[in-house]
Amino acid sequence: MDQPGAVLFDAYGTLFDVYSVGQTAERLFAGHGQALAAGWRDKQIEYTRLVTTSNHGAHYRPFGELTRAALRYTCKRLGLDLAEAAEQQLMDQYRTLTAFPESREVLQALKARGAVTGILSNGDPGMLDAAVRSAGLDGLLDHVLSVDGIRKYKTHPDAYQLGVAATGLQPDRIAFVSCNGWDALGATWFGFRTLWVNRYQLPFEELGTPPERIGSSLRDVLAFF
Amino acid sequence: MDQPGAVLFDAYGTLFDVYSVGQTAERLFAGHGQALAAGWRDKQIEYTRLVTTSNHGAHYRPFGELTRAALRYTCKRLGLDLAEAAEQQLMDQYRTLTAFPESREVLQALKARGAVTGILSNGDPGMLDAAVRSAGLDGLLDHVLSVDGIRKYKTHPDAYQLGVAATGLQPDRIAFVSCNGWDALGATWFGFRTLWVNRYQLPFEELGTPPERIGSSLRDVLAFF
Numbered sequence: 001m002d003q004p005g006a007v008l009f010d011a012y013g014t015l016f017d018v019y020s021v022g023q024t025a026e027r028l029f030a031g032h033g034q035a036l037a038a039g040w041r042d043k044q045i046e047y048t049r050l051v052t053t054s055n056h057g058a059h060y061r062p063f064g065e066l067t068r069a070a071l072r073y074t075c076k077r078l079g080l081d082l083a084e085a086a087e088q089q090l091m092d093q094y095r096t097l098t099a100f101p102e103s104r105e106v107l108q109a110l111k112a113r114g115a116v117t118g119i120l121s122n123g124d125p126g127m128l129d130a131a132v133r134s135a136g137l138d139g140l141l142d143h144v145l146s147v148d149g150i151r152k153y154k155t156h157p158d159a160y161q162l163g164v165a166a167t168g169l170q171p172d173r174i175a176f177v178s179c180n181g182w183d184a185l186g187a188t189w190f191g192f193r194t195l196w197v198n199r200y201q202l203p204f205e206e207l208g209t210p211p212e213r214i215g216s217s218l219r220d221v222l223a224f225f
Numbered sequence: 226m227d228q229p230g231a232v233l234f235d236a237y238g239t240l241f242d243v244y245s246v247g248q249t250a251e252r253l254f255a256g257h258g259q260a261l262a263a264g265w266r267d268k269q270i271e272y273t274r275l276v277t278t279s280n281h282g283a284h285y286r287p288f289g290e291l292t293r294a295a296l297r298y299t300c301k302r303l304g305l306d307l308a309e310a311a312e313q314q315l316m317d318q319y320r321t322l323t324a325f326p327e328s329r330e331v332l333q334a335l336k337a338r339g340a341v342t343g344i345l346s347n348g349d350p351g352m353l354d355a356a357v358r359s360a361g362l363d364g365l366l367d368h369v370l371s372v373d374g375i376r377k378y379k380t381h382p383d384a385y386q387l388g389v390a391a392t393g394l395q396p397d398r399i400a401f402v403s404c405n406g407w408d409a410l411g412a413t414w415f416g417f418r419t420l421w422v423n424r425y426q427l428p429f430e431e432l433g434t435p436p437e438r439i440g441s442s443l444r445d446v447l448a449f450f
Contacts, residue, residue: 042267047432049274050407054380054414059432069431076428155279182275189279203301206294207272207284 003225004193006167007110008145010178011121014197015218016097016131024093028086036074043070045182048122048153060151062124067094094127099135106218107140113225118143120163120176122153143167155186163192175224184211195221228450229418231392232335233370235403236346239422239443241322241356249318253311261299268295270407273347273378285376287349292319319352324360331443332365338450343368345388345401347378368392380411388417400449409436420446 009015018041025040026033047066051059061069068091075082110117118141121128125146132138143166147159154160163174171191178184184196185205194211196204197218204210213223234240243266250265251258272291276284286294293316300307335342343366346353350371357363368391372384379385388399396416403409409421410430419436421429422443429435438448 046271046407047430049278050380050410050430050432053274053278054411055382059414059434061432066432073428073431076431155275157280182271186275186279189284203298205272205275206298206301207275207286207291209284 001193002173003113004115004175005169005173006116006118006142006163007175007177007221007224008118008120008143008163008167008192009218010176010180010183011119011123011128011131012094012097013199014177014179015099015103015119015137016135017100018094018097020097021090021093024090028089029080032078032080035078036080039074039077040067040071043073046070052153052156057152062148063122063146063153064091064094064124064127067091095130096134097131099137100218102218103135103137104140106221107137109222110225111140113222115225116142116167116169118145118163118166120145120154120160122147122159124148154183155189157190160187160190160192175221177218177221181205185209188212193224195224226418227398228338229340229400230394230398231341231343231367231388232400232402232446232449233343233345233368233388233392233417234443235401235405235408236344236348236353236356237319237322238424239402239404240324240328240344240362241360242325243319243322245322246315246318249315253314254305257303257305260303261305264299264302265292265296268298271295277378277381282377287373288347288371288378289316289319289349289352292316320355321359322356324362325443327443328360328362329365331446332362334447335450336365338447340450341367341392341394343370343388343391345370345379345385347372347384349373379408380414382415385412385415385417400446402443402446406430410434413437418449420449 012018022033022037025036044067047070128144145162147153150158152158174192176187176192177195179197179199181204184194188194188209188211195213196211197215237243247258247262250261269292272295353369370387372378375383377383399417401412401417402420404422404424406429409419413419413434413436420438421436422440
């Protein structure tokens with residue numbers, strides 16, 4: 001197979017390490033940090049799906065708003081009293097994430113191989129721009145693609161189609177990298193050549209259609225070349 | 226407002242008590258029954274959303290198959306070795322559920338008031354028919370509507386539209402009852418008059434649009450009349 005002309009990355013949990021969110025949660029709610037961070041993340045993803053599916057997307061809201069709603073729900077669910085300052089502190093974490101240690105080196109190696117690079121994320125443009133700058137990845141990304149313009153979240157095919165439109169390449173010339181199994185599955189179904197970076201030794205989804213590659217670090221994307 | 230001409234119920238967790246699934250899980254995997262039952266349910270719902278959203282539903286599979294896939298995933302995730310006999314035992318539970326104690330009496334009361342009654346469920350027809358018979362609710366339901374014919378799961382509007390098509394009533398003449406917050410939200414967004422039966426004292430979803438009624442038992446549906 002030809003090598004990909006472009007490599008698109010998921011953002012949260014893939015290029016950007018969201019571990020610090022859990023640390024802040026633990027500092028604010030001792031003994032509940034892990035449950036809060038995990039429940040918050042699950043609810044955030046659930047909300048992206050509910051607004052995408054229901055009434056043909058009429059209830060779309062940007063990722064930042066859904067993230068805040070998910071935080072509020074999860075605190076209520078866990079019986080945690082979320083003061084305004086704590087809410088803002090947790091939300092601000094999403095704007096100042098660090099990149100995974102290998103993110104920078106992998107993007108540089110891809111540029112050296114002549115690949116177009118980009119992010120294709122559920123995040124809204126403001127959140128993504130802040131995270132890219134905070135993680136020091138500006139200058140290494142040709143595209144920062146947000147679903148916000150089309151008001152549908154991954155795994156809707158219109159979301160993955162953004163990568164086709166931005167690069168001018170057919171899906172089978174685009175490599176897609178995600179640490180989220182569901183995202184790797186959706187991208188594979190869409191037609192991208194997909195690497196699932198399985199950082200946490202999880203089973204893959206049981207819906208058939210494995211991704212082309214499964215790895216343990218972003219470095220494994222170089223095997224496409 | 227006019228009283229509803231029809232009342233449609235969600236099935237699993239609403240009319241049918243899925244508690245026995247957790248009991249069987251605990252008997253098979255002592256100490257892990259609760260985690261297995263909860264994880265299984267979450268994954269089952271997640272899979273309905275993934276196949277509905279991705280590639281415009283091209284990856285649809287009936288609820289029974291998704292339920293089995295979700296069970297396999299969750300056991301792998303929890304490091305539980307799922308033998309074939311145990312898998313079948315857990316799957317069979319879904320066919321032999323009991324109804325919640327008030328289900329029968331509420332359906333009878335609705336019939337006495339002249340209301341059309343029905344189920345509108347993600348379950349496939351085989352699963353639903355078995356559960357209706359097992360719970361002794363046959364004869365009290367005018368409609369047993371499965372999304373299987375349209376190959377899209379709730380909260381897709383086409384799923385709720387099945388209720389409109391079957392009853393010939395506009396959405397605002399149909400009361401919809403669910404114990405699942407996300408389902409009550411989707412039904413409200415669709416335009417049904419909705420009762421969320423909050424059996425487990427959970428917070429409602431933080432996406433606005435509260436249901437018309439929130440109750441603690443199916444009996445609360447009688448307040449529509």
